[in-house]
Amino acid sequence: MNKILAPMEQTAKKVTALPDAQTVTEVTHWTDRLFSFRVTRPNSLRFRSGEFVMIGLLKDDGKPLLRAYSIASPSWDEELEFYSIKVQDGPLTSRLQHIQPGDEIILRPKPVGTLVHDALLPGKRLWFFATGTGIAPFASLIRDPQTFEDYDQVILTHTCREVAELEYGRQLVDHVRTDEMMAELLGEDNLKKLVYYPTTTREESPKMGRITDLLKDGTVFKDLDIPPMTRETDRAMVCGSMGLNTDLKEILEGFGLTEGANSEPAEYVVEKAFVG
Numbered sequence: 720m721n722k723i724l725a726p727m728e729q730t731a732k733k734v735t736a737l738p739d740a741q742t743v744t745e746v747t748h749w750t751d752r753l754f755s756f757r758v759t760r761p762n763s764l765r766f767r768s769g770e771f772v773m774i775g776l777l778k779d780d781g782k783p784l785l786r787a788y789s790i791a792s793p794s795w796d797e798e799l800e801f802y803s804i805k806v807q808d809g810p811l812t813s814r815l816q817h818i819q820p821g822d823e824i825i826l827r828p829k830p831v832g833t834l835v836h837d838a839l840l841p842g843k844r845l846w847f848f849a850t851g852t853g854i855a856p857f858a859s860l861i862r863d864p865q866t867f868e869d870y871d872q873v874i875l876t877h878t879c880r881e882v883a884e885l886e887y888g889r890q891l892v893d894h895v896r897t898d899e900m901m902a903e904l905l906g907e908d909n910l911k912k913l914v915y916y917p918t919t920t921r922e923e924s925p926k927m928g929r930i931t932d933l934l935k936d937g938t939v940f941k942d943l944d945i946p947p948m949t950r951e952t953d954r955a956m957v958c959g960s961m962g963l964n965t966d967l968k969e970i971l972e973g974f975g976l977t978e979g980a981n982s983e984p985a986e987y988v989v990e991k992a993f994v995g
């Protein structure tokens with residue numbers, strides 16, 4: 720196997736000498752802006768679904784270049800999955816997008832994050848609001864049995880510019896709904912609790928518009944035939960661009976929800992999706 724760190728440069732250094740090297744096992748390119756990949760999981764790594772870790776590559780000067788990435792795989796998975804944007808002049812993703820099975824990346828095994836069940840008070844309905852690669856922590860959480868044990872309904876919304884950018888999430892939801900192992904793990908009845916609400920903003924699709932607008936004018940509630948959010952019943956996790964996070968916070972606060980944290984659980988939590 721070709722154990723190089725930066726696949727673009729044949730002279731690149733190996734990271735095998737570093738304790739935090741993990742081997743890439745699979746890479747999928749979804750669009751020219753999006754890809755996902757799987758890596759080996761350190762034996763010692765325990766994490767809560769929804770958390771992130773620092774991953775990256777070695778720079779030419781031998782120093783690590785690391786960024787926060789949500790773990791997209793569930794905590795029971797034997798490998799780790801990540802979902803990433805490709806930025807052509809981005810310091811990390813301009814190189815990371817070229818990784819191939821057998822290559823190594825650096826992974827600091829110290830998971831943290833607020834998009835975890837522990838940061839929310841008990842409720843009836845759980846919303847996952849994602850834009851772009853912000854779906855990653857929810858890809859983990861919708862494969863976690865606790866998500867369905869704790870709530871009567873789980874609603875995943877995903878807003879992207881174009882239809883092709885929804886594909887990772889669409890296939891994931893499809894897999895969760897149809898895979899036998901998933902049904903066994905999550906419970907066949909529990910899977911009926913999962914609602915998927917994809918929208919696009921710049922290409923024609925069955926549901927168009929920013930999720931923020933669709934919440935504000937009540938379209939989401941009408942489409943899903945459910946009552947508007949209340950502090951008593953609804954809990955939410957938000958992961959997207961800075962703009963989405965700020966706008967959704969205001970909307971959720973408008974419904975009476977307050978922001979929670981690991982140390983002080985409440986009704987919603989927010990995290991910025993990695994860009995660059």
Ligand code: A2P
Pocket residue numbers: 850851878879880881919920921929930931960961962963964966
């Ligand atoms: P829009 O096309 O109207 O900007 P990006 O690819 O820029 O990260 O955006 C991903 C998706 O998030 C796009 O559909 C984009 O819509 C949407 N988006 C960006 N900013 C906001 C915001 N402040 N509130 C809601 N949706 C947003």
